[in-house]
Amino acid sequence: MSIYQNKKSLVIYFSRADENYAVGYVKKGNTEYIAEYVHDLTNADLFKVEPLIPYSKEYDKCIEEAKMRIYNAPIKNKLSDISQYEVIYIMTPIYWGTYAPELETALKDLDFKDKIIRIVTTHEGSRLGSVVEDIQNLCKSAIIVKDSLAIRGKDCINARNKIEQWI
Ligand SMILES: Cc1cc2nc3c(=O)[nH]c(=O)nc-3n(C[C@H](O)[C@H](O)[C@H](O)COP(=O)(O)O)c2cc1C
Known part of the structure; x- marks a missing residue:
């Protein structure tokens, strides 16, 4: 058992189904598989960040919408209190x-003092991108563990073993 596994944990994640690069039309988004594996392995609570207005089902439209939302990405429900958690998986x-712009809206006003953050990205080439730096900027008082994981989107469905080793 890892040092994180028995700590009270929360997974905050964004994931979109429908048409996407490299996987075609899917019923479940790639990142959601990872969130569920972590939930199974750690008993972490799950919080799915959902856009107020859903993205288009078509990939080409979605990427344009996402670019616009960098400046304003309202979400359906916002977390207000994460005080009961020690470890936050993002x-x-x-x-x-x-990160998906809605994630910034979700994280923005939360109190991360002394929280341990572990990060997973799913991608089709950019790996972690600038997510680690951007989350540190947003959650200034958090401790981000230096073992962030980047998983190819199309490999997520089969990544349970990888997550088990990382956890
Ligand atoms: C709006 C949009 C922008 C994307 N931008 C990138 C990118 O900059 N770099 C990259 O490697 N993948 C990019 N992708 C691919 C996604 O990161 C990848 O398919 C991811 O696994 C999707 O996760 P999800 O199915 O949980 O939503 C993009 C996909 C979308 C829909």
Whole structure:
């Protein structure tokens, strides 16, 4: 058992189903598989960040919408209190080199003092992009563990073993 596994944990993640690069039309987004594996292995609570207005089902439209949302990305529900958690797993697809813009909205006003953050990105080439730096900027008082993981989007469905080793 790892030093994190028995700590009270929360997974905050963004993931989008429908058409995507390298996987075609899918019912479940790539990152959601990873969130569920971590939930199974650690009993972490799950919080899915959902856009107020869903993205288009078509990939080409979605990437344009995501670019616009960098400046304003409202979400359906916002977390207000994470005080009961010791470890926060943050998982996001790479959108335009960093996290999905809705994730920033979700994390922005939370109190991360003394929280341990572990990061997973899913991507199709950019690996972690600038996610680690961008999350550190946003969650200034958090301790980000230096073992962030980047997983190819299309490999997520089969990444349970990888997550088990990382956890
Ligand atoms: C709007 C948008 C922007 C993307 N930008 C990048 C990118 O800059 N670099 C990259 O490697 N992959 C990029 N991708 C691919 C996704 O990061 C990848 O498919 C990811 O696994 C999707 O996760 P999800 O299915 O959980 O939403 C992008 C995909 C979308 C839809």
